[in-house]
Amino acid sequence: APPDGKDESASGEGGWGGNGDDMAKGINEKGASGEAAERPPVYAALDFETADYQPDSACAVGLAKVSEGRIVDTLYSLIRPPRHRVLFTWVHGITWKDVCDSPTFGEFWPQMAAFLGDVTHLVAHNAPFDRRVLEACCQAYGLPHPQWPFICTLRASRKQLKLPSHKLDAVCRHYGIPLDHHHAGSDALAAAQLLIHLQRQAREAGKDVTP
DSSP states (O other), X not given: OOSSSGGXXXXXXXXXXXXXTTTTOXXXXXXXXXXXXXXXXXXXXXXXXESSSSTTOEEEEEEEEEETTEEEEEEEEEOOOSSSOOTTHHHHOOOHHHHTTSOOHHHHHHHHHHHTTTOOEEEETTHHHHHHHHHHHHHHTTOOOOOOOEEEHHHHHHHHOOOSOOSXXXXXXXXXXXXXXXXXXXXXXXHHHHHHHHHHHHHHTTOOOOO
């Protein structure tokens, strides 16, 4: 999660998608693997914490996988960022001492890629931020450009919920979702639970839940 304004920075009033033409491809389209998505979609909620203002400075990542309306797996790791100075300790509590012996993003990627192997869509609360970090980290380590379409729960919550704020902590309070905000594992798990709530609510209202 970004340190300043992440939860409110996504523009537009659209539904399930984030910014960009491919941020929310329908579940009947081809996913990242290029295979027709006749099987049920598999989502992975994603959250990064960053060390500084550069998008390649991931210092923690959390993922939570959703299949057929339930959370089936999680993954979390601290990451050693490319620069020693951690500017946002005041946000997430992570210091250089915490991450200096952690894997770099490139070293952690094989485990993360294996976790994402069956995933058709990535999910994040303010997807443009996490998408930008993922792309920058992949570029920095010479990894393939990520092809997963993103779903933005911030935009979906703005469309479906009449709340004073749609920040992750506010929407979690609305649904009673536990949250240790700015811990990447907790934020990812919360985004996954939020996706489940929003899709269920849309389905009960007779609305299209296709991302």
